Amino acid sequence: MAVYTEVSDDDLARFIADFDLGAVLSSKGIAEGVENTNYLIRTERGPFILTLYEKRVERRDLPFFLGLMQHLSARGVPCPTPVETRSGALLSELAGRPAAIITFLEGMWRRRPEPYHCAELGRALATMHAASADFGMTRPNTLGVNAWRPLFAESANSAGEVLPGLAEEVAHSLDRLEANWPEDLPVGTIHADLFPDNVFFLGRKLSGLIDFYFACTDALAYDVAICLNAWCFEPDLAFNITKARALLSGYSEIRPFTDAEFDALPLLAEGAAMRFLLTRLHDWLRVPAGALVTPKDPAEYLRRVRFHQGITSASDYGLDR
Ligand SMILES: Nc1ncnc2c1ncn2[C@@H]1O[C@H](COP(=O)(O)OP(=O)(O)OP(=O)(O)O)[C@@H](O)[C@H]1O
Numbered sequence: 453m454a455v456y457t458e459v460s461d462d463d464l465a466r467f468i469a470d471f472d473l474g475a476v477l478s479s480k481g482i483a484e485g486v487e488n489t490n491y492l493i494r495t496e497r498g499p500f501i502l503t504l505y506e507k508r509v510e511r512r513d514l515p516f517f518l519g520l521m522q523h524l525s526a527r528g529v530p531c532p533t534p535v536e537t538r539s540g541a542l543l544s545e546l547a548g549r550p551a552a553i554i555t556f557l558e559g560m561w562r563r564r565p566e567p568y569h570c571a572e573l574g575r576a577l578a579t580m581h582a583a584s585a586d587f588g589m590t591r592p593n594t595l596g597v598n599a600w601r602p603l604f605a606e607s608a609n610s611a612g613e614v615l616p617g618l619a620e621e622v623a624h625s626l627d628r629l630e631a632n633w634p635e636d637l638p639v640g641t642i643h644a645d646l647f648p649d650n651v652f653f654l655g656r657k658l659s660g661l662i663d664f665y666f667a668c669t670d671a672l673a674y675d676v677a678i679c680l681n682a683w684c685f686e687p688d689l690a691f692n693i694t695k696a697r698a699l700l701s702g703y704s705e706i707r708p709f710t711d712a713e714f715d716a717l718p719l720l721a722e723g724a725a726m727r728f729l730l731t732r733l734h735d736w737l738r739v740p741a742g743a744l745v746t747p748k749d750p751a752e753y754l755r756r757v758r759f760h761q762g763i764t765s766a767s768d769y770g771l772d773r
């Protein structure tokens with residue numbers, strides 16, 4: 453459970469008074485997530501999510517994230533909308549942290565997504581990419597290819613304790629990724645963390661995308677590669693080509709892949725796996741004392757890095773050119 457910052461009832465009541473939401477009826481720390489502190493608050497105007505932004509979120513990036521949610525929801529993408537204070541601000545401060553209230557989305561995330569969930573995801577991701585084409589703000593990907601080596605350096609000395617031989621394997625993969633990373637793919641606003649726990653469904657239908665706090669400006673196909681890693685491997689880490697085919701064809705129904713994206717997909721997928729391997733390793737070695745959080749296993753992503761190294765063409769993922 454990720455509750456890094458406790459909020460007292462009095463502080464919450466004072467905070468809510470700035471919004472046109474009536475009184476707080478109840479509030480509860482949310483037992484999901486690892487990045488930020490989230491509370492489900494029930495107010496006289498209904499349920500909302502209160503987020504206090506923690507370590508990885510830079511205050512200067514919050515107008516981008518909150519503005520993106522506003523932009524996308526105005527275009528019909530099912531995602532939370534930030535709630536304005538009475539004076540029109542989207543961002544406030546609570547318990548010494550930047551904080552915002554966003555609308556509550558109905559639905560549940562799927563722990564074991566089926567191929568039809570993957571197809572829905574693909575369509576929603578492409579729709580999000582299309583809808584953000586006229587979003588006026590940009591944000592560099594601070595966890596992009598150039599960040600991986602310095603990020604690994606912060607954990608390299610302890611890496612061998614977590615996974616023997618990891619330092620050598622990561623160094624070898626980073627050499628390949630840095631030397632071959634494509635620079636000329638179509639770029640736009642990407643979600644960059646669209647894991648199953650960030651996608652809600654009502655029955656078979658996708659009902660919401662959440663957690664835009666890694667969103668940035670980068671290659672659109674890299675976002676697809678992140679989803680391929682997060683949605684198309686089974687708990688035993690076997691690759692499920694039926695799910696991959698569903699995801700990729702759902703995406704290309706709305707936005708077909710260019711030839712360059714098709715060619716780059718195996719490398720993008722290896723890079724995407726590397727990014728999550730490295731952040732997980734970093735967090736695994738630094739669980740804050742007393743925080744209610746379960747760190748995620750870096751080894752699952754090493755297995756994916758290795759898998760993608762063995763792929764030579766996107767058709768091995770079930771994608772037709
Ligand atoms: N707008 C929303 N509507 C309904 N529930 C939400 C909403 N936003 C967040 N939640 C709930 O809070 C949980 C954590 O939210 P979120 O994924 O944004 O946190 P996080 O710490 O940033 O997570 P992550 O580890 O995925 O980066 C979600 O799994 C969901 O249960």
Ligand SMILES: N[C@@H](CCO)C(=O)O
Nearest residue numbers: 487645647728732748
């Ligand atoms: N989705 C990330 C955690 C949030 O950044 C992971 O599974 O490592």
